[in-house]
Amino acid sequence: LKKNQRIYFLPLDSLNIMMKKIVLIGYMGSGKSTLAKALGEQHACPAYDLDDLIEQKMNCTVATLFESKGELYFRKVEHEILTSFLATHDSFILALGGGTPCYFNNFELYQSNEYSSFYLKSSVSYLAKRLRNEASKRPLIKDKKEDELEEFIAKHLFDRSFYYHQVNHVISIDSKSIPDLLDEINILLT
Template identity: 50%
Template sequence: MKIVLVGYMGCGKSIIGAFLAEKLQLSFYDLDREIEKETQNSISELFQSKGEIYFRKKENEILKALLEKEEDFVLSLGGGTPCYYNNHELLLKEGVFSIYLKASVETLLTRLKQERTQRPLLHNQDEVSLKDFINKHLFDRNFYYHQVSKIVTVDDKSVVQIVDEIIDLLA
């Protein structure tokens, strides 16, 4: 089974994915890291030098390649991945168990205001505009995020609690 974690930036996909993979003794892939490996550029550099359209095409190409692998694994997607090309449809393929890690706006705001410099879409956001930005994105992405097998709310839960909840859903 391919376990794919979906959700807005800052919801914990990478940390939870790595912990889940370790607990299940599966390989772990982070789509952004796979893109960086293939392109030899950071996500920020790709956005700046090649633009978002190039990045989204590369993201779709690498996602398809990962989902075609024969092995079982855990994969964390980028926050926007399900919203471009037919990526949300790929999450419905047989053998793919997709999980939306749902976080409230307040949880995301608390986490993301610390990380603005590392995230290309947030560089120029102050706290007020960041909250509006998150609200708008969540509204725009809501349809895509709900095209998954299951939803797990992450607010006020530890990584261990979230991973245990996911494992229970897999049983």
């Protein structure tokens, strides 16, 4: 040690999460972004949202990208940004978009032992209730009538089930608070 150099000791739980690459997946409206931010704040670990990273890189909203270039173009950009992010970041909490695991074999990118991945699983009715008020901001459901929303979500969950379950941990989120979910994730991380 050099003269006047300070040594800092971190609690073991903070050190444990600092050395992790945590990926949160789930359907739109499942709270991935909110939970990533809360988990990051709790452990002083950088938290990111893939949609935010895409918007910064493309200089437009995800909704605008969907409308102007189409979903296939969006998914290609999403894959490129996800691949680049995972290759260049050492410790993080990352909330993926609802469809991210299902395209370009993205789910394979976070399957190695260096990642802790969590599927925030929810019932169709719980998701529909959460999404009703924000449908205008969501390109895939903005034109859905209220009576079509649950059927649309149910079909999507069925189609995406294989990809969503390619994780280390599945957590049911229905009616759980953020502190409850944080506690559950922290137990699984130790």
